Amino acid sequence: MTKNMEKEAALRFGDGENFAATELRLGLPGTRERETATKVLPTGSKEGGTKRTATEIESNDFDREAKTQVVGWPPIRSYRRNTFRSMKRDEEKAGTYVKVSMDGAPILRKIDLEAYKGYKELREALEDMFKCFPSGESVRVDAREYAVTYEDKDGDLMLVGDVPWEMFITSCKRLRILRGLAPST
Amino acid sequence: MMTYFPEEVVEHIFGFLTAHCDRNAASLVVQGVVPPAARLRRNCYAVRPERVAARFPAVRSLTVKGKPHFADFNLVPPDWGGLAAPWIEAFASSPTAAAAGGRGGRAGGGGGGAPLEELRMKRMVVSDECLETLARSFPNFRALVLISCEGFSTHGLAAVATHCRHLREIDLQENEIEDRGPQWLSCFPESCTSLMSLNFACLKGEINVAALERLVSRCPNLRSLRLNRAVSVEALSRILMKAPQLVDLGTGSFWVDHRSEAFHRLISAIERCKSLRSLSGFWDASPLCLPAIYPICSNLTGLNLSYAPAIQGSDLIKLIRHCWKLQRLWVLDCIGDKGLAIVASTCKELQELRVFPSDIYGAGSATVTEEGLVAVSFGCPKLHSLLYFCHQMTNAALITVANNCPNFTRFRLCILEPKKADPLTNQPLDEGFGAIVRSSKGLRRLSLSGLLTDQVFMYIGMYAKKLEMLSIAFAGDSDKGMLYVLNGCKNLRKLEIRDCPFGDGALLENVAKYETMRSLWMSSCDVTLGGCRALAAKMPMLNVEVINERTKAKSRGSPSDFHKVEKCVYRTIAGRGTTPRFVWIL
Numbered sequence: 001m002t003k004n005m006e007k008e009a010a011l012r013f014g015d016g017e018n019f020a021a022t023e024l025r026l027g028l029p030g031t032r033e034r035e036t037a038t039k040v041l042p043t044g045s046k047e048g049g050t051k052r053t054a055t056e057i058e059s060n061d062f063d064r065e066a067k068t069q070v071v072g073w074p075p076i077r078s079y080r081r082n083t084f085r086s087m088k089r090d091e092e093k094a095g096t097y098v099k100v101s102m103d104g105a106p107i108l109r110k111i112d113l114e115a116y117k118g119y120k121e122l123r124e125a126l127e128d129m130f131k132c133f134p135s136g137e138s139v140r141v142d143a144r145e146y147a148v149t150y151e152d153k154d155g156d157l158m159l160v161g162d163v164p165w166e167m168f169i170t171s172c173k174r175l176r177i178l179r180g181l182a183p184s185t
Numbered sequence: 186m187m188t189y190f191p192e193e194v195v196e197h198i199f200g201f202l203t204a205h206c207d208r209n210a211a212s213l214v215v216q217g218v219v220p221p222a223a224r225l226r227r228n229c230y231a232v233r234p235e236r237v238a239a240r241f242p243a244v245r246s247l248t249v250k251g252k253p254h255f256a257d258f259n260l261v262p263p264d265w266g267g268l269a270a271p272w273i274e275a276f277a278s279s280p281t282a283a284a285a286g287g288r289g290g291r292a293g294g295g296g297g298g299a300p301l302e303e304l305r306m307k308r309m310v311v312s313d314e315c316l317e318t319l320a321r322s323f324p325n326f327r328a329l330v331l332i333s334c335e336g337f338s339t340h341g342l343a344a345v346a347t348h349c350r351h352l353r354e355i356d357l358q359e360n361e362i363e364d365r366g367p368q369w370l371s372c373f374p375e376s377c378t379s380l381m382s383l384n385f386a387c388l389k390g391e392i393n394v395a396a397l398e399r400l401v402s403r404c405p406n407l408r409s410l411r412l413n414r415a416v417s418v419e420a421l422s423r424i425l426m427k428a429p430q431l432v433d434l435g436t437g438s439f440w441v442d443h444r445s446e447a448f449h450r451l452i453s454a455i456e457r458c459k460s461l462r463s464l465s466g467f468w469d470a471s472p473l474c475l476p477a478i479y480p481i482c483s484n485l486t487g488l489n490l491s492y493a494p495a496i497q498g499s500d501l502i503k504l505i506r507h508c509w510k511l512q513r514l515w516v517l518d519c520i521g522d523k524g525l526a527i528v529a530s531t532c533k534e535l536q537e538l539r540v541f542p543s544d545i546y547g548a549g550s551a552t553v554t555e556e557g558l559v560a561v562s563f564g565c566p567k568l569h570s571l572l573y574f575c576h577q578m579t580n581a582a583l584i585t586v587a588n589n590c591p592n593f594t595r596f597r598l599c600i601l602e603p604k605k606a607d608p609l610t611n612q613p614l615d616e617g618f619g620a621i622v623r624s625s626k627g628l629r630r631l632s633l634s635g636l637l638t639d640q641v642f643m644y645i646g647m648y649a650k651k652l653e654m655l656s657i658a659f660a661g662d663s664d665k666g667m668l669y670v671l672n673g674c675k676n677l678r679k680l681e682i683r684d685c686p687f688g689d690g691a692l693l694e695n696v697a698k699y700e701t702m703r704s705l706w707m708s709s710c711d712v713t714l715g716g717c718r719a720l721a722a723k724m725p726m727l728n729v730e731v732i733n734e735r736t737k738a739k740s741r742g743s744p745s746d747f748h749k750v751e752k753c754v755y756r757t758i759a760g761r762g763t764t765p766r767f768v769w770i771l
Contacts, residue, residue: 072258072683073658074542074574074601075632077333079359079387083492084543155443155473 096169102130102146102177113169119161123148130177149176226250228703230266230728234275242279245302245325247272251309253706254656255681257333260708262732269306269334270315276301277322303328303354310334316341320348328354328382338363339388346372354382364390371396380404384411386435386466391415402427411435414468419447425454433487434458436466443473456480463487463513472500482507486534489515491541502527512536512567517543518553518574525557529564537570542601555582562589570595578635579607583617593625597632603659603684606636613637619644622652632656642666646673654679664691671695681706689716696723 096114109129116122126148148160151174160168160175225241226248237244251267276299301323311334319326326349339362345355346369370393373380380400385392392415401407401424409432412421416437425431441447451474455461461481470493485508490496496504497519505524508514511532518540520528528535538561540553555578561568562585569592578600598618607614614635622628622645629651633641637660645652646669653676661667667687670680672695680702688711699705714731721729 070603070684072255072260073603074599075258075656075658076542076574077257077359078259079333079361080491080541082361084494087494 098150098172098174100126100129100175100177103179105130111175113172118165119168122160126175126177147178149178150174151176234272235279238275238279243300245300246305247276247301247303248305248307249309250307251334253308253681253704254679255683255706255708256308260683265732267309269309269311270318273304273315273319273322277318298322298324300325302326303330305330305332306334307332308334310336311341313337313341313344317344320344323349325351327351328356330354330356330358331360332358333360335361338365339367339369339390340365342385343369343372346370346377347374350374350376351379352377353379355380356382356384357387358384360387362388364388367391367393367396370400373400375403378403379406381406382409382433383407384409384435386411386413388413388415394420398423398427404428405430407431409433412437412466414438417441418451418474422447422450422454425458429457430460431458432460433463434461434466435489436464436470437468439467439470439474439493441474443471443476448474448477451477452480459484461485463489465489465492465515467493467496470496472496475500475504478504479507483509486510487513491515491517491539493517494519494543497521498524506531508532510534513538515539515541517541519543520553520557522553522557522560525553526560526564529560529562532565534567535561535565536567538565538568539572540574541572542574552576555579558582559585562586566590567592569593572597572599574599574601576601577605577608578614578617579609580612580614580617580620581607581609583614584620587617587620587624591624591626593621593628595630596621596625596628597630597656598634599632600634603634604636605634613640615640615644619648622648627651630654633660634658638662639666639669642669646670649674651676653677655681657682657685659684661685661687664688664694667691668694671698677701678703680704682708682710684709686711689713689719692716693719693723696720699724699727 097110097112100109100111111125111129113122116125149157150160150168150172152158152171153173157176160172163171225237225244225246228250249269249272251269252261252265255261256265256267279299299322302325304319304326305328309331311331316337319329321344326345329345329352337360342355342357342362345352352373367390373396377400381404383400392413394416397412397416398420401410407428408430410424410428411433412424412435414437416424418437418439418441421437425434441451455477458481462484464478464485464487467490470490472495475496482504488508488511490501494517497517498521501516501520502524505511505527509531511528512534514528514532514535514537516524516539520540525540528538540557542552553573553575555575558571558573558575558578559582566589568590571593572595575598578598606612607617615638618631618633618637618641622631626648628649631645631649631652631654633656639662642661642665645655649655652674655670655674655677657680664687666685667682668691670677671691677698678701681704683706685707687707692707692712693716717729717731721727
């Protein structure tokens with residue numbers, strides 16, 4: 001449910017067609033009205049916010065020879081087009097936000113991996129969030145108490161810190177702080 | 186003077202009347218004779234709603250279609266029309282309807298009032314106000330089916346839920362519905378226990394899950410339930426525990442941690458649904474969650490994965506292997522030709538296949554080609570309905586498919602690149618489509634694509650004798666193409682053409698043909714304003730509309746007759762009422 005609500009939040013509070021407004025923010029329910037107002041336009045609207053993408057803006061509607069996007073081609077219903085467009089946008093927006101769970105803590109958190117420069121900053125942020133790590137040590141080596149692990153694209157549980165940071169943020173789907181597990185090396 | 190005829194006789198008489206205007210005239214004569222159980226279908230501008238309501242006051246089931254089919258693809262400007270309100274108001278306020286309903290007058294609850302029970306609308310503009318009118322005016326109202334409609338919000342749904350005491354069906358398919366809060370589900374009164382079908386999959390917002398669960402609990406006849414993305418897996422499990430009798434299920438968000446308790450609860454809940462035959466939804470589905478449905482896959486006759494782009498390749502194949510009773514399969518092209526080969530070897534009962542494109546704006550790595558279709562044609566002899574989006578097609582493949590599957594009733598092929606030739610031979614696809622129409626003698630609907638010359642239309646005119654609907658894009662060389670079709674296809678009812686070199690000559694050669702048809706759509710062809718005027722002059726009973734978006738800005742001065750028309754559409758009509766500025770009725 002929460003994953004879905006995050007996606008709904010992304011849809012609701014960002015102006016879908018204005019790519020500059022990609023910032024996720026938590027707004028009061030009243031701010032929804034702006035987004036829903038643009039969505040009331042009929043799907044056939046050329047001026048409406050739901051129809052155009054960058055490539056469609058470029059195409060000349062009346063140039064039959066245009067090899068790029070042609071109006072109404074391929075013949076897919078607006079509803080399907082719009083649904084896929086928003087699914088894609090959700091993926092792009094929510095891309096680097098991952099859930100963080102900790103053993104024993106019933107409430108999960110969410111962080112944006114792209115907000116951190118590396119493992120050190122990540123570690124500090126996690127400490128701050130859960131206020132339970134001994135300070136100073138690197139993420140990997142705290143055998144006494146916790147191991148910070150992550151779930152990758154294949155669903156496997158991996159130890160945080162093995163791979164270069166850039167690779168980590170693209171493959172990490174979720175963070176788990178596990179208790180009482182000693183890393184094997 | 187006819188006072189009463191049995192239904193069969195009325196239908197028999199009507200069968201001889203082919204022109205729509207004749208049918209209207211005949212309807213006047215047999216007023217009051219049409220039995221209440223009869224279903225009425227109308228195009229929303231084919232005849233005035235007040236006339237229909239006056240003529241058929243006792244009708245219980247009404248189907249109205251609004252915008253032309255190509256409106257689905259943004260080819261019809263907004264505000265074109267297709268308003269539902271006149272129809273609902275006509276039936277709500279018709280005095281004969283009220284009289285036919287019983288004691289007459291608007292009903293507060295039970296007793297008199299118009300007897301309309303079912304309303305189906307497609308491509309119409311529906312407002313909250315007219316949904317409120319509907320809810321208050323028809324005391325026996327049971328079923329509301331809205332497909333590809335727009336203009337209303339969850340407030341309209343709330344009105345229907347609140348006032349329609351005998352509601353059996355709310356089916357919302359692919360509508361644009363404004364989200365104004367989740368309260369509508371709470372509006373079903375406790376006394377509402379008659380729901381059999383509820384589909385709100387296209388709703389974008391949150392819903393009141395607790396209210397939904399209570400509603401499901403008290404409706405033991407609920408057979409079809411399609412949820413929206415806001416419904417989590419946990420909620421789905423609880424709902425299924427209360428409704429194990431479901432036959433058709435559209436899941437909500439189908440994502441859960443597959444190691445969690447919630448996942449196991451989902452499996453148990455689904456296992457209990459022994460009657461489940463059809464599945465859809467799978468919003469945000471992760472492949473790791475699919476094993477939850479394995480237990481009931483072998484019972485499935487229908488499966489729609491076309492909104493689940495994350496399910497591809499081997500996961501999809503694993504799933505299909507369980508579904509050997511499938512009759513209807515809707516998937517994305519990321520199934521690939523390999524996946525389709527598995528469909529061919531597993532789904533021997535397959536009758537309908539739809540393969541949608543997953544990546545509309547890019548090249549897409551995983552796609553399907555002619556190979557996938559050929560494989561399915563070998564493996565699935567019962568296939569009769571096809572919608573196939575692909576990157577390429579060959580004549581050889583189409584000929585093979587035609588030989589393997591002679592029972593097509595619907596054949597819609599969309600090669601994504603317009604005017605694409607057969608990649609093996611660089612030839613047009615005339616022979617391939619020709620083979621299809623020659624072999625499938627029962628073909629009723631056909632959509633063409635790829636590189637096509639006038640030749641394919643000659644084949645269609647010669648062989649497609651049962652064809653009722655034809656969609657053409659970027660095809661043909663000359664007027665001859667369109668004329669082959671108009672002259673040859675005896676049963677043609679709807680013809681829609683875009684971006685083809687057909688002009689006034691084709692439009693005007695066989696005008697009598699249009700009397701037997703329901704509609705003609707031509708956009709971005711070579712038809713001029715003069716041609717449309719000539720058509721309107723020759724056939725005064727037809728309605729010829731010209732939609733010219735470009736001239737919206739210009740106010741005065743009628744353009745010359747040689748002005749090329751962007752869009753023109755015709756229907757038989759008895760008066761349209763208000764028209765937007767960019768529509769000219771000739």
